[in-house]
Amino acid sequence: MTQITPQPGIMDIALYQGGAAHVDGVSNVTKLSSNENPLGASPKAVEAMAQAAAKMHRYPSSDHIALRTAIAETHGLDADRIICGAGSDEIIAFLCQCYAGPGDEVLYTEHGFAMYRISALAAGATPVEVKERERVTDVDALLAGCTPQTKLVFIANPNNPTGTMISEAEVARLADGLPKGALLVLDGAYAEYVEGFDAGAKLVEARDNVVMTRTFSKIYGLGGARIGWGYGPAEIIDVLNRVRGPFNVSSTALAGAEAAVRDRDYVEACRVENAKWRGWLADQLAEAGVPSDTSCTNFILARFASQSEAEACDDFLKARGLIVRRVAGYNLPTALRITIGDETACRAVAAAVKAFKSGQGTE
Numbered sequence: 295m296t297q298i299t300p301q302p303g304i305m306d307i308a309l310y311q312g313g314a315a316h317v318d319g320v321s322n323v324t325k326l327s328s329n330e331n332p333l334g335a336s337p338k339a340v341e342a343m344a345q346a347a348a349k350m351h352r353y354p355s356s357d358h359i360a361l362r363t364a365i366a367e368t369h370g371l372d373a374d375r376i377i378c379g380a381g382s383d384e385i386i387a388f389l390c391q392c393y394a395g396p397g398d399e400v401l402y403t404e405h406g407f408a409m410y411r412i413s414a415l416a417a418g419a420t421p422v423e424v425k426e427r428e429r430v431t432d433v434d435a436l437l438a439g440c441t442p443q444t445k446l447v448f449i450a451n452p453n454n455p456t457g458t459m460i461s462e463a464e465v466a467r468l469a470d471g472l473p474k475g476a477l478l479v480l481d482g483a484y485a486e487y488v489e490g491f492d493a494g495a496k497l498v499e500a501r502d503n504v505v506m507t508r509t510f511s512k513i514y515g516l517g518g519a520r521i522g523w524g525y526g527p528a529e530i531i532d533v534l535n536r537v538r539g540p541f542n543v544s545s546t547a548l549a550g551a552e553a554a555v556r557d558r559d560y561v562e563a564c565r566v567e568n569a570k571w572r573g574w575l576a577d578q579l580a581e582a583g584v585p586s587d588t589s590c591t592n593f594i595l596a597r598f599a600s601q602s603e604a605e606a607c608d609d610f611l612k613a614r615g616l617i618v619r620r621v622a623g624y625n626l627p628t629a630l631r632i633t634i635g636d637e638t639a640c641r642a643v644a645a646a647v648k649a650f651k652s653g654q655g656t657e
């Protein structure tokens with residue numbers, strides 16, 4: 295028996311299941327499994343990354359000042375209180391590493407994003423899952439779930455994979471009610487899909503127990519670049535920076551993100567296009583007998599009568615090259631999460647789901 299053993303908690307981590315990108319035997323697939331922007335990144339971001347690629351022999355900036363300044367100017371924030379990471383995943387990991395350890399509890403909701411549990415376990419902390427109310431974050435349940443051991447409370451607003459969100463007043467009530475010593479993390483990965491929503495930035499400004507995380511992977515179309523950021527009280531950002539690797543974000547990612555965040559017209563065009571096809575697809579699915587909650591994101595959580603029906607529909611779509619996401623791992627076995635693709639993709643999904651429902655999957 296080897297004496298070399300991992301830290302407690304690590305072996306409790308189930309490997310993260312990413313969205314599938316291939317179907318055996320189908321050459322032309324449409325990937326609607328990872329909530330990516332079907333329109334891609336802003337051409338200005340792509341150009342900036344190409345230019346950065348010519349200078350790859352140089353290490354990237356360590357303080358990320360150009361990107362932090364661009365984010366701060368765009369959102370009206372304090373650049374000194376922004377931290378950039380290799381995706382918002384890395385910010386989530388920093389938070390757990392710095393603020394939760396053995397004996398501490400990390401709260402998230404029953405349909406919450408998988409990385410909250412993974413990062414809590416990686417830090418040796420105890421993940422605690424709290425009920426939602428009909429696929430919506432339940433502030434009362436979260437407050438009731440808090441104990442003196444609670445160190446971090448994660449909510450995504452809007453949430454993945456439900457697509458629902460709670461009001462600013464509810465978020466403020468949550469922040470107000472947390473025990474002293476617990477930090478609220480507002481994950482705003484999908485915030486840009488909600489017109490005029492600040493993702494909780496004002497709450498971060500007003501309080502000392504709230505941090506916001508954001509990503510360039512969704513509306514900005516830069517999932518492959520791995521870049522996200524966090525915003526919080528100065529003392530907390532200082533703590534996170536102590537564990538951050540000096541070169542945690544590549545020069546290409548920094549350059550792409552800076553150009554992307556400044557290209558507001560592109561972001562707005564993507565938001566409008568997404569809202570248009572999201573509404574259209576939700577209506578089409580409802581007509582076919584597949585309901586969904588009103589989505590505030592770039593995906594729809596389509597609900598089926600049973601797990602077997604959801605799985606049969608997934609197989610039916612897959613055979614037609616349409617890859618969506620099963621979400622049984624998110625305690626939603628009767629649902630499929632469908633990313634809003636471009637017009638062609640949305641029309642193909644609607645037609646396939648209709649065909650499935652009318653024939654109940656008989657090929």
Ligand SMILES: Cc1ncc(COP(=O)(O)O)c(C=O)c1O
Nearest residue numbers: 381382383450454483509511522
């Ligand atoms: C709610 C939520 N938070 C965070 C992330 C992580 O995004 P990234 O690490 O690409 O910034 C995702 C990605 O799917 C997400 O859905």
